Amino acid sequence: MTTPKPMFSRVAILGIGLLGSSVARAIKRAHLAKHIAGHDRNKAYLKAAQSMHFADSLTDSASAAVKGADLVILATPVGAFGAIARAIAPYLKPGAIVTDVGSVKGAVIADVGPHLPKNVHFIPSHPIAGTERSGPDAGFAELFDGRWSILTPPKGAKKSAVATLKKFWEKLGSKVDIMDAKHHDLVLAVTSHVPHLIAYNIVGTADDLRNVTQGEVIKYSAGGFRDFTRIAASDPTMWRDVFLNNKDAVLEVLGRFSEDLHALQRQIRWGEGDALFALFTRTRAIRRSIVEAGQDSATVNFGRTPQPKPVKKKLAKKKR
Amino acid sequence: MTTPKPMFSRVAILGIGLLGSSVARAIKRAHLAKHIAGHDRNKAYLKAAQSMHFADSLTDSASAAVKGADLVILATPVGAFGAIARAIAPYLKPGAIVTDVGSVKGAVIADVGPHLPKNVHFIPSHPIAGTERSGPDAGFAELFDGRWSILTPPKGAKKSAVATLKKFWEKLGSKVDIMDAKHHDLVLAVTSHVPHLIAYNIVGTADDLRNVTQGEVIKYSAGGFRDFTRIAASDPTMWRDVFLNNKDAVLEVLGRFSEDLHALQRQIRWGEGDALFALFTRTRAIRRSIVEAGQDSATVNFGRTPQPKPVKKKLAKKKR
Numbered sequence: 119m120t121t122p123k124p125m126f127s128r129v130a131i132l133g134i135g136l137l138g139s140s141v142a143r144a145i146k147r148a149h150l151a152k153h154i155a156g157h158d159r160n161k162a163y164l165k166a167a168q169s170m171h172f173a174d175s176l177t178d179s180a181s182a183a184v185k186g187a188d189l190v191i192l193a194t195p196v197g198a199f200g201a202i203a204r205a206i207a208p209y210l211k212p213g214a215i216v217t218d219v220g221s222v223k224g225a226v227i228a229d230v231g232p233h234l235p236k237n238v239h240f241i242p243s244h245p246i247a248g249t250e251r252s253g254p255d256a257g258f259a260e261l262f263d264g265r266w267s268i269l270t271p272p273k274g275a276k277k278s279a280v281a282t283l284k285k286f287w288e289k290l291g292s293k294v295d296i297m298d299a300k301h302h303d304l305v306l307a308v309t310s311h312v313p314h315l316i317a318y319n320i321v322g323t324a325d326d327l328r329n330v331t332q333g334e335v336i337k338y339s340a341g342g343f344r345d346f347t348r349i350a351a352s353d354p355t356m357w358r359d360v361f362l363n364n365k366d367a368v369l370e371v372l373g374r375f376s377e378d379l380h381a382l383q384r385q386i387r388w389g390e391g392d393a394l395f396a397l398f399t400r401t402r403a404i405r406r407s408i409v410e411a412g413q414d415s416a417t418v419n420f421g422r423t424p425q426p427k428p429v430k431k432k433l434a435k436k437k438r
Numbered sequence: 439m440t441t442p443k444p445m446f447s448r449v450a451i452l453g454i455g456l457l458g459s460s461v462a463r464a465i466k467r468a469h470l471a472k473h474i475a476g477h478d479r480n481k482a483y484l485k486a487a488q489s490m491h492f493a494d495s496l497t498d499s500a501s502a503a504v505k506g507a508d509l510v511i512l513a514t515p516v517g518a519f520g521a522i523a524r525a526i527a528p529y530l531k532p533g534a535i536v537t538d539v540g541s542v543k544g545a546v547i548a549d550v551g552p553h554l555p556k557n558v559h560f561i562p563s564h565p566i567a568g569t570e571r572s573g574p575d576a577g578f579a580e581l582f583d584g585r586w587s588i589l590t591p592p593k594g595a596k597k598s599a600v601a602t603l604k605k606f607w608e609k610l611g612s613k614v615d616i617m618d619a620k621h622h623d624l625v626l627a628v629t630s631h632v633p634h635l636i637a638y639n640i641v642g643t644a645d646d647l648r649n650v651t652q653g654e655v656i657k658y659s660a661g662g663f664r665d666f667t668r669i670a671a672s673d674p675t676m677w678r679d680v681f682l683n684n685k686d687a688v689l690e691v692l693g694r695f696s697e698d699l700h701a702l703q704r705q706i707r708w709g710e711g712d713a714l715f716a717l718f719t720r721t722r723a724i725r726r727s728i729v730e731a732g733q734d735s736a737t738v739n740f741g742r743t744p745q746p747k748p749v750k751k752k753l754a755k756k757k758r
Contacts (some may be wrong), residue, residue: 249746255745305658309655310662311661334729337731339629341568341626345668348734354715361706375640379636382639394677401670407652408667
C-alpha cells in the first residue's frame with residue numbers, strides 16, 4: 119500500500135493556536151500536504167511548536183509562509199485578518215485557495231476580500247469546533263471529527279475550488295455545509311456567539327455581587343454555574359473580535375433573548391407555573407435532539423466523575 | 439472487622455427520584471441505616487425501584503413510610519412539601535430529625551415548619567449535586583462525593599440534631615456548610631437558579647427563531663449552545679417549583695444579570711473592545727478557581743470525546 123498523493127504541495131497556516139495547530143495536526147493525520155508552513159507573530163508559540171512537529175517549517179513572517187502555498191489558512195483572531203491579507207497579497211501563488219477558520223464570515227469577506235489578487239480563490243470556512251483552551255499545545259488532530267464546517271463562498275467563487283475545500287474539510291474529519299455569509303452569521307449568533315456572551319455575563323455578574331463572596335460562588339458552582347464557566351474561559355482576544363465583527367446578528371439575537379427573559383421574569387413574578395413548566399419541558403426535547411444528532415455526549419453530566427453505574431448491573435443483595 | 443452500628447434504625451425517604459434514590463444508595467453504601475423506607479406517589483417509580491434494591495421497603499403512603507423513622511428526608515419537588523408535612527405530622531416519631539433536599543430554603547421553612555410537631559427536629563438541607571436526569575434509575579451512590587451540602591437550621595434548632603445531620607451528609611460523601619436560609623437562597627440564585635433560568639431561556643429563544651431552523655441549531659450546537667442544553671434538560675417540575683419558591687432572590691440576581699448584559703450589549707454596539715477583553719479575561723480566572731477547588735473537571739471540553747492527547751507523549755518523527 120502506498121500513501122496517496124497529498125491534496126496540496128504546501129499549506130500555509132497563519133496562526134498556530136488551538137485552531138491552527140489542530141488543522142495542521144489533522145492535515146498530518148490524513149497526509150493532505152507535502153509541507154505545512156506554520157506562521158505566528160507570537161515567539162513563544164513558535165518556540166513551543168518546534169517540539170510538537172505539526173508544522174514542517176515555522177516562521178514569524180506571514181509572507182514567507184504563504185510563498186508557493188496552494189492552500190493558505192488564516193487562523194488568528196479575526197480582528198487581524200485585514201492586516202494579514204494586505205501583508206500576504208503580493209506573495210500569494212496564482213490559483214491558490216485562501217480560507218480561514220474564523221467564527222464570523224460577513225466581516226471576514228469585507229476585511230479580506232478586497233486585498234486579495236483576482237487570481238486566487240478566496241473561500242471562507244468556519245469549522246464549528248473548539249475547546250476552552252488556547253495555544254499550540256491545546257490543539258489536536260481529532261478536533262474536527264464529527265463536527266460541522268460551514269463554507270461561505272462569495273458570489274462568483276469557482277466551483278472546483280469550493281469542491282476542493284469541501285473535500286479538504288471532510289478529510290479533516292468534518293461534515294460540510296455551504297451557506298451565505300449573512301445566514302451563517304445569524305445562525306452562529308444563536309448557536310455560539312450569544313451563548314458565549316451570556317456565559318461571560320453571568321460569570322461576571324456572579325463575580326461582582328457584594329453580598330455573595332467569590333468563595334461561595336466557587337464552592338457551590340456545581341448547582342449549574344460551573345457549566346457556564348467553561349465557555350467563559352475561552353480565548354478573550356478571539357471572542358472580543360467575534361463580538362466586534364458580528365455586531366448586527368449578535369444584537370438581534372440578544373434582543374430576542376432579553377425579550378424572552380423578561381417574559382420569563384414576569385412569569386416568575388406572577389407565579390405562572392404552567393408557563394414555566396411548558397418551556398422547561400420543551401427545552402428538554404432539544405437536548406435529546408442534540409445528543410441524537412451526535413453533537414453532544416449522552417453521558418450524564420457531560421461525563422464528569424463521579425458517574426452513575428448502569429442500574430442493571432448494580433443489583434446488590436437486598437439487606438433486611 | 440464488624441460493620442459499625444448504623445446511625446439510624448429507620449430512615450424514610452419521601453420521593454425516590456434522582457435525589458431521593460441517590461441518598462438511599464449512599465446510605466446503603468455507608469451502612470447508615472438498618473432500614474430504608476422509600477415512598478413515592480408515582481406508581482411507575484415504585485415499580486421500577488423494586489428491582490433496584492436501594493430501599494428495604496417501598497410504599498405509596500408517606501405516613502406509613504415515616505412511622506418509627508429516626509430520620510425523614512423530603513425529596514420531592516419543593517412545591518409538594520407543605521402537603522406532605524401536613525400528611526406525615528401525626529405519624530412522626532418524637533425526637534426524629536426531619537430534613538429535605540430542596541434547592542430553596544426560606545420557602546421550605548415557611549411551608550413545612552408550621553405543620554410539624556414541636557417534638558421533632560426540623561433542619562433543612564440542600565445537597566448541591568444533581569444531573570440532568572430524573573427518576574429512580576438516574577440515582578447513584580456517588581452523587582454527593584466531594585460536593586457541598588448546606589444546612590439551614592431554623593432559630594432554636596437543637597445543636598446535637600444539627601451535628602447528627604452534618605455527620606450524616608459527611609458520611610454520604612459530602613462537605614457541609616451551615617448558613618441562614620435567606621443567604622442560602624441568594625447564593626443559590628446566583629450559582630444555580632439564574633444559570634438554569636438563562637439556560638432554559640436561550641434554548642427557548644433558539645427554538646423560537648423563525649429565520650434559523652431547529653435543525654441548524656442542533657447541527658451547529660457545538661459552537662457553545664449545547665453546553666446550555668444540559669441544564670435546560672433538568673426536571674421541569676423541580677425547576678418550576680424552585681422559581682416559584684425563590685422568587686425574590688431570583689428576581690434580584692436576574693435584575694443584576696440584565697443590567698450587566700445591557701452594559702455588554704452597549705459595549706458591542708459601540709465597539710468597546712477593551713471593556714469586552716477585560717471581562718473575558720476576568721471570567722477565565724474564575725473557571726480556574728472552580729477547577730482548583732475540585733468543583734469541576736480540569737479535563738478539556740468537560741471530557742467530551744474526542745479528547746486531545748497529552749502533547750509531550752505525541753512527538754511524531756519530524757517529516758520533511
